[in-house]
Amino acid sequence: MSLFGHQAEVETFREAVLSDRLHHAWLLTGPEGVGKGTFARAAALWMLARAAGPEPVGAGFEVDPQHRVAHLFEAGSHPDFRMLARLTKDKLEELARSISIDQVRTLQPMFATSPSLSARRVVLIDAVDDLERSGANALLKNLEEPPTGTIFLLVSHAPGRLLPTIRSRCRLLRFSTLEDADSARVLRAALPESDSGEITTLTAIAQGAPGQALRFAGLDIAGLDRAIDRIAREGDATGLQRLALAKQLSGKAAQARYEAFLERAPGRIAAAAREGGDIEGKVALWTQARGIADGAVRLSMDPQTTVFEVAGLLAKLAG
Structure with missing residues (x-):
């Protein structure tokens, strides 16, 4: 899983994990399209691989693609990882307007049991801004009484819209826009068939948020x-x-x-x-x-x- 830029944020998170002072909930904030969701997925995989063993070696959130946890994670079948996002609602793959309370409720059976592969479990919500009010209240109960071993990674493009009680229970990690060189690397990885001219154009459009520029490809x-x-x-x-x-x-x-x-x-x-x-x-x-x-x-x-x-x-x- 390629993660470009955000070295300071990576080091902050790694230090918290390695020091065994890891807060149970992290609010990842910053402009949309800068890579917060990619960061969260990479961090989740690294934590789960580290907990289950063998421990990943190297800097950042690097995990060997052949690691047993990596196979489960990429297949979407890791029993100790859940990701909540807006679902598609029709054949045109149009996204629903929000993340429903029913989606939040699907977490409860998992919380009723112990993690399967290690002592660690990760829940990623991308973006937590999309939660229905009732879903936000349901999530708040889990943040107030976090299940043992569970880490919540909450991606937010507009943290001011969140319930203050959710923000207060999270450690804040702010993300800035990327340098053009890192934006170009993200775009090249996502669009391997694009020529250098298009990558240059999309990099300029991105203004440090390459995820926003991807929709203009082609x-x-x-x-x-x-x-x-x-x-x-x-x-x-x-x-x-x-x-x-x-x-x-x-x-x-x-x-x-x-x-x-x-x-x-x-x-x-x-x-x-x-x-x-x-x-x-x-x-x-x-x-x-x-x-x-x-x-x-x-x-x-x-x-x-x-x-x-x-x-x-x-x-x-x-x-």
Whole structure:
């Protein structure tokens, strides 16, 4: 399991484990897409392998892929590990809005018994922000009276939204964005068939959160950005550029690029505002563009009309 960057966080956690002063619950916070979930999975595997033996050697959370625990973990059949995340709810694999209380309740039979392979058990929730209120209350009971040997790893992108009583029972471990070099390594590992140009583009988009950039893979974001930038710099008095882009981004086959446009176009207006010059006017354009983009997919707005309208706001930057 590849984990890039976050050396300080790894050392903090390892030190706690090796000193036998390991807190029973850890709240892993930071921007979405920086690798908190990957860190948690790697830490869970390392702890379980260490507890069951033979103890992993080497730095960080390295575990030999041939380790008996690694086989069970990767197969999703380790009896002392549970991961809770939003489930898919239909054939289109759309994720449910939350982690339900029923999912939290599935932990109780496991807690009623002793760990199977060692004295250690790990529960990972990614992300704990997604818990239903009733599920959060059920989890709180386990945090208040933690089952023997159980470590909770709670990933959170927005810890301020959590119950204060959950936060107070956890040790906080903060994650920052990655350096570009580490972001590029994450993207290369996740997208081995992508060329260097796409990796460079996605690294720039990631801004230290490569998990956020993965959804843009294979969409020729560089080409899309060039089209957006041209309209923003040159304007589009005839409307032909906007019409061409609108046609390219309409239809089911173009849905992913259309959604990428809805994210990238307001960002281009925001970048222009940061450059100065009529900041108030540019902020007004950004507000309009962001409002359209936020509701476009949810309200099933016509993609061609939507792209033409948002591109028209981009064109006003040139005027």
